[in-house]
Amino acid sequence: GENVEQHPSTLSVQEGDSAVIKCTYSDSASNYFPWYKQELGKRPQLIIDIRSNVGEKKDQRIAVTLNKTAKHFSLHITETQPEDSAVYFCAASRLRTGTASKLTFGTGTRLQVTL
Amino acid sequence: DTGVSQNPRHKITKRGQNVTFRCDPISEHNRLYWYRQTLGQGPEFLTYFQNEAQLEKSRLLSDRFSAERPKGSFSTLEIQRTEQGDSAMYLCASSLGQGTTEAFFGQGTRLTVV
Numbered sequence: 147g148e149n150v151e152q153h154p155s156t157l158s159v160q161e162g163d164s165a166v167i168k169c170t171y172s173d174s175a176s177n178y179f180p181w182y183k184q185e186l187g188k189r190p191q192l193i194i195d196i197r198s199n200v201g202e203k204k205d206q207r208i209a210v211t212l213n214k215t216a217k218h219f220s221l222h223i224t225e226t227q228p229e230d231s232a233v234y235f236c237a238a239s240r241l242r243t244g245t246a247s248k249l250t251f252g253t254g255t256r257l258q259v260t261l
Numbered sequence: 262d263t264g265v266s267q268n269p270r271h272k273i274t275k276r277g278q279n280v281t282f283r284c285d286p287i288s289e290h291n292r293l294y295w296y297r298q299t300l301g302q303g304p305e306f307l308t309y310f311q312n313e314a315q316l317e318k319s320r321l322l323s324d325r326f327s328a329e330r331p332k333g334s335f336s337t338l339e340i341q342r343t344e345q346g347d348s349a350m351y352l353c354a355s356s357l358g359q360g361t362t363e364a365f366f367g368q369g370t371r372l373t374v375v
Contacts, residue, residue, distance in 0.1 A: 152303075178362055189265075189352070189366040190304065235303045241362060248294065248317065249364065251303030 148173040150238050152252025159226050160260055167255045169236035170218040176238040179212060179219045180249070185232045193234075194221070197241075226259045233257070263287065265367035267353050273373045274343055281339045282370045286355030293336050294364060295328055296352040297321065304352055310336060311358070343374045 149172040159165050171179075180195035196203045196210045196219065203210050207226075212219040223230055233256050237249040266285040274280050286293050291312050296304035307326070308318045312333040322328075325343075330336040340347055350371050354364040 150303075180362070180364075182366075189368045191366070192363050195362065237303070239362075247362075248306040248309060249296075249304070250306065254301070254303050 148176060148238055148240070148250040150236060150250050150252040152236050152255060154255060155253065156256045156258070158258045158260060161226060161228060163226055165221075165223045165226055165230070165257055165259075167221045167234055167236070167257075168218060169220070169238075169252050170216075171238040171250075172217065173238065173240065174214075174217065175240050176250075178239045178241045178247070179210070180237050180239075181210060181221050182235045182237065182251075183232045184235065184254075190235060223257075226257075228259050228261065231257055231259045265353055265355050265365050267351075267367035267370050269370055270368065271371050271373075273375060276343055276345060276374055278343055279339065279341045280343060280372065281337055282351055282353075282372075284336045284338070284353030284355075284367060286334070286336070286353070287357075287365055289357065290355035290365075291333065291358045292356045292364075293330055294354040294356075295336070295338055296354065296366075298350040298352055298369070299348075307338075307351075340372075343372075345374045348372055348374045 177198040182190035184190040209222040233254045236252040239247045294309040295307040298304045310330040325341045350369040352369045353367045356364045
């Protein structure tokens with residue numbers, strides 16, 4: 147089955163700096179890679195996702211890159227703000243037409259943005 | 262709140278007791294997932310439904326666990342003869358299907374087995 151590794155487990159940056167979180171996956175058939183943000187005591191919420199037919203996707207201060215050959219993908223947050231402090235999870239999935247697809251999550255990165 | 266709803270939010274039970282959790286997905290979402298999350302870990306897949314059909318079960322789901330989605334709407338997850346190792350956050354998620362991919366999570370049910 148799929149295995150997703152995520153690094154670092156904790157990340158502390160100063161407000162305004164950039165943050166990068168990296169994940170690797172094992173199943174070459176995985177083709178969908180979402181990133182979830184989970185604030186303390188709250189539900190995971192999707193912040194950005196990427197499919198395997200693109201190499202990069204950007205949404206304002208957040209971007210995700212995918213290297214299919216190396217089987218790794220990364221989350222980039224620029225101009226970090228205190229409200230970016232949370233736990234971030236990467237995930238991988240094999241999307242198949244007409245059926246549901248489970249997500250395999252990484253172990254999470256606790257991001258702390260300090261003033 | 263029209264998101265995924267889970268009840269109860271918290272459950273404390275004695276070892277050996279049975280517990281049941283409920284998940285109400287977003288209306289018209291035909292796909293429903295159960296995940297388990299322990300402290301410091303990412304959610305782990307347990308099982309999923311497409312409408313009322315349970316399509317896959319993880320090896321994590323021992324025979325003490327059972328899930329149902331009888332009418333293709335809400336779902337229940339039952340744990341029989343609870344053990345301390347069952348203590349975790351149980352998350353439910355739903356997605357629309359039909360080519361869309363985003364899974365929306367509920368706030369979870371935190372189970373503590375004492």
